[in-house]
Amino acid sequence: MTLIACSHGTRFPEGRDAIHALIAHVQQLLPExxxxxxxVDVQEPSIDDVVARVEGPGVIVPLLLSAGFHTGVDIARAARTRDDVVATDPLGPHPLLAETLVARLHQAGLRDGDHVVLAAAGSSRPAAAEHVERMRDLLAPRLPHPVTVGYAAGADPRIPAAVSAARAAGARRVVAASYVLAPGYFANEIAASGADVVTAPLGADERVARVIAERYRAALPAVMAA
Known part of the structure; x- marks a missing residue:
């Protein structure tokens, strides 16, 4: 059985390193x-090429945090080409991702009076925004701080607008919680959003690896029944 770990792709070496390290964690959790x-973009091999050449059944796990164009079109199309390959949901929303975000916020020095903006990449597809809002609903009860949402692209409010709204509401500081997997374009957009503090991306965290392993295991019965 093959786990096809499908990420967006990036030109940033540090982003590629983070995804490689995350996959190494997953391999430790799933030695079998x-x-x-x-x-789905920028890097090779493409999802279509990998699905075409995999021997035996496979599970595509999108290393993406929300549903969007790539999950609904690119990955879904590739999965449909074979009866013995299925695609799972994206990684988010998930309680383990909320735990990872809390850890990143505390590492960044979250303190009393801060307002947290959950800063996501964004997509024009409504399902993506719904997933981010559900992620906010998982994150907010874990923090004694107001938590709102901002998007780097594709949806409103954009992150700078969310930061400005938090300041207008009386926040002492605005902390952008980077809801992206790895360094790269969207992480840089979040860093330039005007927030007082910006957390590190989720990165090669063991909790994120556990989500990937969970998505894979949950899909096995469907693959075996194909």
Whole structure:
């Protein structure tokens, strides 16, 4: 059985390193699985090429945090080409991702009086915004701080507008919680949003690896029944 770990792809070396390290964590959790990397943009091999050449059944796990164009079109199309390959939901929303965000916020020095903006990449697809709002609902009860949402692209409010709204509401500081997997374009957009503090991306965290492993295991019955 092959776990096809499909990420967006990035030109940033530090982003590529973070995804490679995350997949290494997943391999430790799933020593029985063969893992193949695939991408929907920028990097090769493409998801279509990987699905075409995988021997035997496979599970595509999108290394993406929300539903969007790539999950609904690119990954779904590739999965439909074979009866013995299925695609799972994206990684978010998930309680373990909320735990990871809390850890990143505390590492960044979250303190009393701060307002947290959950800063996501964004998509024009409504399902993506719904997933981010559900992620906010998982994060907010874990923090004694107001938590709102901002998007780097594709949806409103944009992160700078969310930061400005938090300041207008009386926040002492605004902390952008980077709801992205790895360094790269969207992480840089979040860093330039005007927040007083910006957290590190989720990165190669063991909790994120556990989400990937969970998505893979949950899909196995469907693959075996194909």
């Amino acid at each position: 699985a063969e893992i193949a990397e695939a991408f």
